[in-house]
Amino acid sequence: MALSRLDNLYRQVILDHSSHPHHHGILDASTNQIELNNPACGDVIQLQLIVEDDMIKDIKFSGNGCSISTASASMMTDAVIGKKVADALEMVQEFSLLVQGEEPKNLDDLGDAAMLSGVAKFPARIKCATLSWKALNRALTEGKQTTVDGHLHRDEE
Amino acid sequence: MSLDAATLRKDFPILDQVVNDEALVYLDNAATTQKPTAVMDEMVNGYYYKNNANVHRGVHTLAERATVQFEAAREKVRRFIGAKETAEVLFTRGTTTSLNWIARSYGELAIQEGDEIVISYMEHHSNIIPWQQLAKSKKAVLKYIGLTADGQLDLADAEKQITAKTKIVSIAHVSNVLGVINPIEKIRDLAHAQGAVIVVDGAQSVPHMPVDVVALDVDFYCFSGHKMLGPTGIGVLYGKRAHLEQMEPVEFGGEMIDFVNLQDSTWKELPWKFEAGTPNIAGAIGLGAAVDYLEKLGMDQVEAHEQELVAYVLPKLLAIEGLTVYGPQDPSLHTGVITFNLDGLHPHDVATALDMEGVAVRAGHHCAQPLMKYLDVSATARASFYLYNTKEDADRLVEAILATKEFFGHGAF
Numbered sequence: 196m197a198l199s200r201l202d203n204l205y206r207q208v209i210l211d212h213s214s215h216p217h218h219h220g221i222l223d224a225s226t227n228q229i230e231l232n233n234p235a236c237g238d239v240i241q242l243q244l245i246v247e248d249d250m251i252k253d254i255k256f257s258g259n260g261c262s263i264s265t266a267s268a269s270m271m272t273d274a275v276i277g278k279k280v281a282d283a284l285e286m287v288q289e290f291s292l293l294v295q296g297e298e299p300k301n302l303d304d305l306g307d308a309a310m311l312s313g314v315a316k317f318p319a320r321i322k323c324a325t326l327s328w329k330a331l332n333r334a335l336t337e338g339k340q341t342t343v344d345g346h347l348h349r350d351e352e
Numbered sequence: 353m354s355l356d357a358a359t360l361r362k363d364f365p366i367l368d369q370v371v372n373d374e375a376l377v378y379l380d381n382a383a384t385t386q387k388p389t390a391v392m393d394e395m396v397n398g399y400y401y402k403n404n405a406n407v408h409r410g411v412h413t414l415a416e417r418a419t420v421q422f423e424a425a426r427e428k429v430r431r432f433i434g435a436k437e438t439a440e441v442l443f444t445r446g447t448t449t450s451l452n453w454i455a456r457s458y459g460e461l462a463i464q465e466g467d468e469i470v471i472s473y474m475e476h477h478s479n480i481i482p483w484q485q486l487a488k489s490k491k492a493v494l495k496y497i498g499l500t501a502d503g504q505l506d507l508a509d510a511e512k513q514i515t516a517k518t519k520i521v522s523i524a525h526v527s528n529v530l531g532v533i534n535p536i537e538k539i540r541d542l543a544h545a546q547g548a549v550i551v552v553d554g555a556q557s558v559p560h561m562p563v564d565v566v567a568l569d570v571d572f573y574c575f576s577g578h579k580m581l582g583p584t585g586i587g588v589l590y591g592k593r594a595h596l597e598q599m600e601p602v603e604f605g606g607e608m609i610d611f612v613n614l615q616d617s618t619w620k621e622l623p624w625k626f627e628a629g630t631p632n633i634a635g636a637i638g639l640g641a642a643v644d645y646l647e648k649l650g651m652d653q654v655e656a657h658e659q660e661l662v663a664y665v666l667p668k669l670l671a672i673e674g675l676t677v678y679g680p681q682d683p684s685l686h687t688g689v690i691t692f693n694l695d696g697l698h699p700h701d702v703a704t705a706l707d708m709e710g711v712a713v714r715a716g717h718h719c720a721q722p723l724m725k726y727l728d729v730s731a732t733a734r735a736s737f738y739l740y741n742t743k744e745d746a747d748r749l750v751e752a753i754l755a756t757k758e759f760f761g762h763g764a765f
């Protein structure tokens with residue numbers, strides 16, 4: 196039956212991340228933070244980072260999303276923590292290629308996030324997978340906001 | 353005797369297809385309905401192939417035929433909703449445009465600083481934001497009628513919210529999320545007793561039940577063609593003549609003028625004074641054909657058919673462990689819109705799984721974020737039935753939900 200196709204999307208690793216997400220919660224203080232939502236479906240992510248010496252020292256996310264967006268956020272935080280900002284931004288590009296069905300150069304860098312390649316076959320769900328990566332991109336390139344309560348609220352374009 | 357949906361389906365060739373290796377079950381009718389061959393034929397063969405010309409201008413034969421066809425569509429719509437005269441039937445782009453026009457034009461006339469506009473917690477964004485904008489620009493107050501525990505409009509609260517300061521009350525006839533039918537007559541009485549007008553968002557009612565705007569005695573009534581077998585880009589704004597006469601057009605340009613001088617102009621009579629520019633001619637003609645189709649079936653039959661489907665499927669859904677239905681659990685209070693969630697599963701994941709089983713439903717906030725907040729959910733799944741859906745479709749939905757639970761519950765990986 197057709198539900199068996201879902202195995203390509205909801206692999207066990209993905210379900211593990213969505214039911215027990217890593218780096219989930221709120222940091223007491225952060226150097227960069229952003230709130231991004233997907234207006235099409237209402238999913239929302241708050242992302243906080245501590246960036247020091249051009250390095251992502253810590254990262255946490257919270258918000259409300261489906262299993263794909265939650266798992267993707269969890270995998271993303273695993274993948275970028277401890278990375279140089281430039282490398283993390285590179286990974287944003289790689290992940291974007293991956294979920295559009297292309298083969299990125301450095302697949303291994305993405306860690307578990309590489310498991311989300313199956314999303315390419317579910318075009319309606321690509322945005323769920325990319326929400327956290329887009330938030331990361333924005334937080335690193337423009338979302339320098341030092342107050343914890345001053346959430347940036349932006350709609351994903 | 354109710355409709356023979358299985359036979360009707362032949363008029364909707366799009367339904368006869370396989371998606372994801374399964375026969376399609378289309379249950380996203382609250383978003384938009386499918387179009388019967390008769391509607392597409394009338395637009396393409398009846399108008400574009402034979403009569404395509406601009407309306408209300410030019411004396412040549414095609415222009416005359418197009419004008420007659422376009423205005424005939426207006427007459428069909430008038431009859432369908434029981435309006436007194438075609439002057440009260442304005443063509444718009446859809447419910448959203450209709451509501452915006454009322455807020456902009458009637459709102460301009462009627463609202464002063466400190467006045468109240470009353471809506472409810474179950475409104476679609478298109479029946480919220482135009483009023484928010486109006487309230488902001490006029491320093492008026494936007495108020496919300498609350499809901500009862502089972503998701504009906506709270507009439508006791510309506511009585512409190514609608515006061516002598518209220519000038520406009522705008523309410524959905526049927527909620528696009530809860531499927532509940534609102535007691536428009538009672539709200540109308542409360543509004544009229546305070547000297548306020550009542551605006552009705554009929555996007556989810558006109559396609560599904562008989563509606564008579566004169567019997568309802570409402571001031572304005574709005575709906576969309578694409579949710580009632582017609583094409584996208586066409587909708588209707590019904591308004592009582594007395595209001596429309598007073599109101600200024602929202603848009604200006606060709607078609608809507610009488611005389612144009614250098615510094616000022618005069619408007620055509622109703623309904624054309626509101627319809628600036630070349631209208632959606634094919635859309636109106638398609639809507640006219642949709643009305644023909646619905647009238648042939650009979651709206652009471654359409655309503656009875658949906659009622660039968662809901663009475664059949666709602667108890668089956670409620671019997672599924674971990675499934676929550678939002679809104680009334682009593683089928684007789686429902687149209688074919690059923691909104692639900694499965695415990696521990698996000699509605700997007702549910703909708704993707706149902707899609708793999710060939711069942712098309714919507715997941716998300718359904719353009720009703722205040723209602724989602726009120727229900728304390730971030731999103732829901734929604735199955736919505738129409739005249740061509742069958743009990744087999746209902747069974748397929750139930751089976752697909754059970755399979756989805758099984759898939760995520762037991763991890764068949």
Ligand SMILES: Cc1ncc(COP(=O)(O)O)c(C=O)c1O
Nearest residue numbers: 446447448476478528553555576
């Ligand atoms: C209750 C309700 N009101 C308004 C609308 C807006 O209709 P449209 O998008 O056709 O303008 C919809 C449909 O989405 C609806 O369900």
